[in-house]
């Protein structure tokens with residue numbers, strides 16, 4: 001049986017590039033990126049774009065990029081690259097909000113959370129997801145107390161140690177904590193601990209981090 005290759009038509013392709021390592025980019029996504037007129041992505045994702053492609057960098061230009069996408073969705077093939085899976089704490093949400101559903105296609109990717117759970121052999125069908133990316137930690141303790149498994153998407157300010165320190169002041173239990181850094185990349189790190197020890201950890205938290213709390 002022969003299957004026809006689907007022609008990539010004009011529109012917006014929101015592509016999940018996976019946790020960072022090029023090996024995680026699916027062949028489907030690779031083909032779409034190759035055939036697009038223009039790629040919109042943050043600097044961190046430049047390695048996923050073939051040489052010679054027109055690129056618009058996302059940093060500091062979110063509003064302009066959204067305007068460009070809205071204006072050109074019918075006349076161009078636009079690839080918007082996002083990290084991990086577009087369904088999890090992603091710029092994807094902003095893009096789908098401004099378009100009609102006929103104007104975009106979401107191409108799934110492997111989320112950093114999937115890689116984290118795979119590394120420690122944990123299922124994620126009962127995991128509670130929290131992002132503290134650019135946010136305050138208020139309310140986090142309540143979420144952690146109410147759920148057995150919580151995964152927290154960190155940022156450079158809200159590092160695993162800072163979060164653990166905050167939680168030790170708010171909750172009594174000595175929850176197990178695993179910090180996952182730069183998953184799938186050459187400097188991947190996994191630190192298995194508990195919130196009390198993690199709160200005292202003085203390391204430099206370079207790159208991207210997730211914090212898994214279980215009780």
Ligand SMILES: C[S@@+](CC[C@H](N)C(=O)[O-])C[C@H]1O[C@@H](n2cnc3c(N)ncnc32)[C@H](O)[C@@H]1O
Pocket residue numbers: 019020082083084085086087088089090091110111112113133152153154155180181182183184185208209210
């Ligand atoms: C804007 S969110 C995007 C999440 C993405 N959609 C996903 O499915 O992984 C960015 C956050 O994801 C986490 N993250 C993304 N890639 C990671 C990696 N390779 N290792 C650890 N954490 C990662 C970090 O917490 C980072 O601050």
